Amino acid sequence: MKIKQFLQFLTQQLTNWRRQYKGLRRKGKLMRSPKSKTQRRELLRTVLKNIILFLSKTNDKSERRKQERALNSKTKSVKTKSTIYAVCLNWVHEQRSLVILAIALVSLTGVIGHKLYNQTQIQIGNPAPQTITAPYTASIEDQKKTESQRQAVSQASLQVLMVDGRMNEQIKENLQKLLDDGNEIRAVAGAFPFFDPIILSISTQRYLRSCADSEWQALLVAVENTKIQHKKPTGRTVASSAPNQAPTPQKTKPVDFSQNTDFTQAVAELESYGVTPSEKNLSLVIAQISQARQRYTQANAKLLQLETVTPEAVYEESLLLDLSDEDWETTQMGIHQSAERILTQGIPQGLPKNILQDAVSLQLQTFVPESAESLAKNLLLAVLKPNLQKDEEQTRENAQKAAAGVPPVMVKVRDGEVIVRKGAQITAWNFKVLEHYHLVRREVKWHELVKLAGVIAIAIGIFVWVERHIDYELRQRDRLLVLLLTLSVPGLVTMGLPYTTWSAFGLLLGSFYGHILGLTVALLLLPILAISLDISKAALLAGVGGGILGSYIAQRLRSREELALLGVAIALTQGGIYLVVKILIGQAFGSTWYIVLREAGLFALSGLGWSVVALGLSPYLEKVFDLVTPIRLAELANPNRPLLKRLATETPGTFQHTLLVATLAEAAAKQLGCNVELVRAGTLYHDIGKMHDPLGFIENQMGGPNKHDTEIKDPWKSAEIIKKHVTEGLVMARKHLLPTAIQAFIPEHQGTMLIAYFHHQAQQMAQSDPSLTVDDADFRYDGPIPQSRETGIVMLADSCEAALRSLEASAKPLGGKRSLKDVSTEQALTMLNNILRTKWQDNQLVDSGLTREEMSQIAQIFVDVWQQFHHKRIAYPKLKASSPVQN
Numbered sequence: 001m002k003i004k005q006f007l008q009f010l011t012q013q014l015t016n017w018r019r020q021y022k023g024l025r026r027k028g029k030l031m032r033s034p035k036s037k038t039q040r041r042e043l044l045r046t047v048l049k050n051i052i053l054f055l056s057k058t059n060d061k062s063e064r065r066k067q068e069r070a071l072n073s074k075t076k077s078v079k080t081k082s083t084i085y086a087v088c089l090n091w092v093h094e095q096r097s098l099v100i101l102a103i104a105l106v107s108l109t110g111v112i113g114h115k116l117y118n119q120t121q122i123q124i125g126n127p128a129p130q131t132i133t134a135p136y137t138a139s140i141e142d143q144k145k146t147e148s149q150r151q152a153v154s155q156a157s158l159q160v161l162m163v164d165g166r167m168n169e170q171i172k173e174n175l176q177k178l179l180d181d182g183n184e185i186r187a188v189a190g191a192f193p194f195f196d197p198i199i200l201s202i203s204t205q206r207y208l209r210s211c212a213d214s215e216w217q218a219l220l221v222a223v224e225n226t227k228i229q230h231k232k233p234t235g236r237t238v239a240s241s242a243p244n245q246a247p248t249p250q251k252t253k254p255v256d257f258s259q260n261t262d263f264t265q266a267v268a269e270l271e272s273y274g275v276t277p278s279e280k281n282l283s284l285v286i287a288q289i290s291q292a293r294q295r296y297t298q299a300n301a302k303l304l305q306l307e308t309v310t311p312e313a314v315y316e317e318s319l320l321l322d323l324s325d326e327d328w329e330t331t332q333m334g335i336h337q338s339a340e341r342i343l344t345q346g347i348p349q350g351l352p353k354n355i356l357q358d359a360v361s362l363q364l365q366t367f368v369p370e371s372a373e374s375l376a377k378n379l380l381l382a383v384l385k386p387n388l389q390k391d392e393e394q395t396r397e398n399a400q401k402a403a404a405g406v407p408p409v410m411v412k413v414r415d416g417e418v419i420v421r422k423g424a425q426i427t428a429w430n431f432k433v434l435e436h437y438h439l440v441r442r443e444v445k446w447h448e449l450v451k452l453a454g455v456i457a458i459a460i461g462i463f464v465w466v467e468r469h470i471d472y473e474l475r476q477r478d479r480l481l482v483l484l485l486t487l488s489v490p491g492l493v494t495m496g497l498p499y500t501t502w503s504a505f506g507l508l509l510g511s512f513y514g515h516i517l518g519l520t521v522a523l524l525l526l527p528i529l530a531i532s533l534d535i536s537k538a539a540l541l542a543g544v545g546g547g548i549l550g551s552y553i554a555q556r557l558r559s560r561e562e563l564a565l566l567g568v569a570i571a572l573t574q575g576g577i578y579l580v581v582k583i584l585i586g587q588a589f590g591s592t593w594y595i596v597l598r599e600a601g602l603f604a605l606s607g608l609g610w611s612v613v614a615l616g617l618s619p620y621l622e623k624v625f626d627l628v629t630p631i632r633l634a635e636l637a638n639p640n641r642p643l644l645k646r647l648a649t650e651t652p653g654t655f656q657h658t659l660l661v662a663t664l665a666e667a668a669a670k671q672l673g674c675n676v677e678l679v680r681a682g683t684l685y686h687d688i689g690k691m692h693d694p695l696g697f698i699e700n701q702m703g704g705p706n707k708h709d710t711e712i713k714d715p716w717k718s719a720e721i722i723k724k725h726v727t728e729g730l731v732m733a734r735k736h737l738l739p740t741a742i743q744a745f746i747p748e749h750q751g752t753m754l755i756a757y758f759h760h761q762a763q764q765m766a767q768s769d770p771s772l773t774v775d776d777a778d779f780r781y782d783g784p785i786p787q788s789r790e791t792g793i794v795m796l797a798d799s800c801e802a803a804l805r806s807l808e809a810s811a812k813p814l815g816g817k818r819s820l821k822d823v824s825t826e827q828a829l830t831m832l833n834n835i836l837r838t839k840w841q842d843n844q845l846v847d848s849g850l851t852r853e854e855m856s857q858i859a860q861i862f863v864d865v866w867q868q869f870h871h872k873r874i875a876y877p878k879l880k881a882s883s884p885v886q887n
Helices: 002-027 034-055 061-094 096-112 143-156 165-189 202-210 213-229 235-244 261-274 280-309 325-345 353-367 370-383 392-404 428-436 446-468 476-494 502-513 515-532 537-556 560-584 590-624 630-636 642-650 652-672 676-685 688-692 707-712 715-735 756-768 789-811 825-841 852-869
Strands: 138-141 161-163 388-390 410-413 418-420
Touching (some): 096 446, 096 515, 143 392, 143 428, 165 370, 202 261, 202 280, 213 280, 261 280, 325 353, 325 370, 353 370, 418 428, 446 515, 476 515, 502 515, 502 537, 502 560, 502 590, 515 537, 537 560, 537 590, 560 590, 630 676, 642 676, 642 688, 652 676, 652 789, 652 852, 676 789, 688 715, 715 756, 789 825
């Protein structure tokens, strides 16, 4: 008995709770606040506790009554609180439009007017309202002096230099070129020494090769005379030879070179070599010397030519040719080594020339023969250049470390000391001291905020007026998304980023809601930002230009690739507008032109970057905010979508019916200016619920038996099967996450129409069986009726397609009695007008937005499309079977 009482009580309470739950769920106001969760949890705990008490074996009735009273009081308390919350939520739901507008006003005012929250009454440069003294002694940092000292220390810090590798390579290349020129000249002169130094010393060979022609001729005469004197003369020889000699011509007096040491030494060495058993050896030496002299002369000529071509006359002396081959090789190696050491140590900018010369001389003493030092020095000084450059990063780090080591400059302000006198101009230091003592009197500029809120309220009012005059009806979630996109623009500006989200803002608004709404928001936001935020006018105009372009074009595009190209156009527009504005105000000329070009490029890149972000966010926003764009509709209408592939496979008759309805509806939507993409996609999914029982619909029976006549034989059950294709279609649509706009086609294309065939069967059965009662509600769809022009057109196309198909079936030849040409256009048009009139009179189209005048226009469009499908064909002649071939 105890258990029975408890169960009755619990059943009654559960019934009440379930009724409340359904009511709230039906209105969409089921509470989900943390408090309501806590209350439900507490109520559940109380219920379980009472269950345990009722199931226990205690016989204490007073305790049980006490628990019952506690449960009732708890239930009443929760019910009262739930009622309060329900009332509040109900009010918020009814006034949700005003709530969204209030949120928009507050959030936009808060973000755009962020600088008005913490303004000071005392400003730098204004006169002091009164004499202000220090309330207590404090040490305050003088940031200006501290910064000045740190800047001085930073500038005085030593620069860090680093070797420029490219300059080193250039110096080495120039040096090698000079040495190659020297090698080329020495190759013309030939090897040196050109004779054995044991016989002819190097100094003698150098003299013999480079002496003047007069000296050379005198030297030959001297050597010849010496050779004659060393011969032993005999009378017989002279006598016998005298007749054969020609008379000696009269000669000029020869020049005396006996005082020239080199001449004397050369004659002596040649005379010494001439005292040999064979005179032929001396002749060969003289011939070799003559050849060396000729080559030396050619080399000198080439050296003179080189000096006239190169600016650095490093070979102006003949020292290059006077060096022996061994000394020249040593000199080249020493020059390279010296250059490497000097470049490694580095040559700074502005190094005095004499210091560089001393450094070169010091290096060459170690590596170059003494006789070649002057030549090597000339070579190095001709190519050496400063190769040290400033290491910016390391120098900056050193400067920062030096500046960080400077302690802050602290100024002691004593108690009672006058900070600023009344009427005196407030300096930066005065303001710093006042701010330290919290005497700057910060406040919220309510007056300015109210004015800003008024301007924003006017802009919101204009937006609402435009919204009510466009074809697209915004939901609350749409208004919220528009607000979020709008807030992104001033939000980034307040964070100090001038490259804000104009391009993404325009692309998304234009793509989601059309160009009128996008242009309206952009043009309303422009003056508000211009008067409220510190932002460059060129940057603002560039951003607005990109946003307007995106808003105007986005919804006309039908692929992601086209949107990507639009992003490029937006980038070029933003960069171009910024550059043009800067040119018009005269800031693109002079020394800052490269800065303007750089900023224009950055604005172009930011436009492209935010466009890419918009393209990436678009699919997610479409899902979260349940939006349909032309691109998404095109994707949903792809026959390779899983749901459409199933429809074509499992219900081929329904799929063909769907394609024909889509063709009719598209033609009517295009003619009436409706959303053709939405009509196309919605029509393809309007009958997906028939997949729950394909054979329950005649178009899928393929001439087979009708299960309603052979198996079911109950019009009420048959009507339930037919009606179920709407509910099952909605289940499938939600499972596959179809947009709400597409889901609307599933119930609205049937509206609350009567399932006439089975309703007629039920009436016939009721006539024969008086116990049966026919309720029209059992044979009507649950609705709702079409709520848009698009779903209304699909309802009409669905009904007319079936009628046209039946008309076509009746016109097909049956026993040769009738053909399609017997069905006139007037008959088809009359039949469709009757169907459309029936729908209109049944109040199926009262909420769709379609007018009575458009009914006749739609009927004519359907007939025209039907005729295009069933146009006349050529009557081909019948071919007789050919007779068999006779053998």
